[in-house]
Amino acid sequence: MNQNIDASLVAGNHKPCAGYQAENFLWEVRDRVGIVTLNRPERKNPLTFASYAELRDLFQRLRYADDVKAIVVHGAGDNFCSGGDVHEIIGPLIGLKAPELLMFTRMTGDLVKAMRHCPQPIVASIDGVCAGAGAIIAMASDLRLGTSRSKTAFLFNRVGLAGCDMGACNMLPRIIGQGRASELLYTGRSLGGDEALAWGFFNRVCAPESVLSEAVKLANDLAHGPTFANGLTKTMLHQEWNMGIDEAIESEAQVQALCMLTEDFGRAYHAFAAKQKPVFEGN
Structure with a gap:
């Protein structure tokens, strides 16, 4: 420094x-x-009001973390996340009035915002059940590694809710296309692991016993890459959704010029000239 x-x-x-x-x-x-483990395996790792809030706060804090360069999210046991806990979230929501319900839905949306705005690439390691809010967390990650036996379901429709939850109607069509996203959000059906790979929701399908280690390895590779540049790549992938092509090209020109001022850019050149692998330091 x-x-x-x-x-x-x-x-x-x-x-x-x-x-x-x-x-x-x-x-x-x-x-x-950084490795987040959703740790209620006996219930397929559901979320609670408290875990939603703490995940939101952690990802917000990660915007300022200088010791974490990539993140892995996974679930303990054989499942990723079954969504909001039926008894600890869904039941209590029935009795709330509009202001408190909006407070809850804004909190869940703020988790997705925090995931998208932290500069670290997020790798989701997905096995077994990945449903409801769990599917949203997977969607909000930058990269997704799954298994053939995984089942991803945006099942809001099945509990009488709209599919437009936590940014799903915005983000999911951009990942898998409008028609495929419409099918999942209207029906709430499960997307198997091999189909998720074919549709582009998963980046890779791994064996259940190796999916977490593969996700950690991928995150480790990213964490030891040009992390300042990686953070800007994530920022631009997010911001350019709202740009025209001319704005995007100009913004990318400014970002790339900024990256050319980093020491990592010089390290890469000198390593190439010496026929060596660059050692990046993120500055």
Whole structure:
């Protein structure tokens, strides 16, 4: 780090997450990779009001983490996430009035916003059940590794709700196409792992016993790459949804010029000239 940077600027914008102690899921950092484990395997890892809020807060905090360069999200046991807990979320929602219901739906949407705005690429490791809000978390990740036996379902329709939940009507068509997204959101049917790969929802299908290790390896590769540039790639993938082509090309020109000022760009050139593999440092 540049020693000439004002310490108060660093203190306000660099907040390590390696020592973060999660209360509603497991969190650890391995060699620049943060790993979120949804940890209620006896119930297929459902979410609660508390876990929604803590996940939102963690991903917001990760915007300022200088010790985490990529993230893996997975579920304990043989399932990813069964969505909102029927008894701890769905039941209590029945008795709430509009202001409190809107507070809940905004909180769940803020989790997706936080995932999309943190600069670290997020890799979802998906096995077994991936339903409801679990499917949304998978959708909001940058890369998705699944298994043939996984079943992904945007099942809001099946509980009397609209498919437009937590950004699904915006993001899902961009991943798999309008027609396919419409089918999943209107019917709530499960998308098997091999079909998810064919449709482009999964980037790769792995064996159940290796899907997590493959996801961690992919995240580790990203975490040791040009992470400043990777963060800008994620930002532009998100921002360019709302741009015309001319705006996008100009924005990418500005971003690429900025990346050319980094030391990683110079490291890559010198390594290439020496016929060596570059060692990136994210600056």
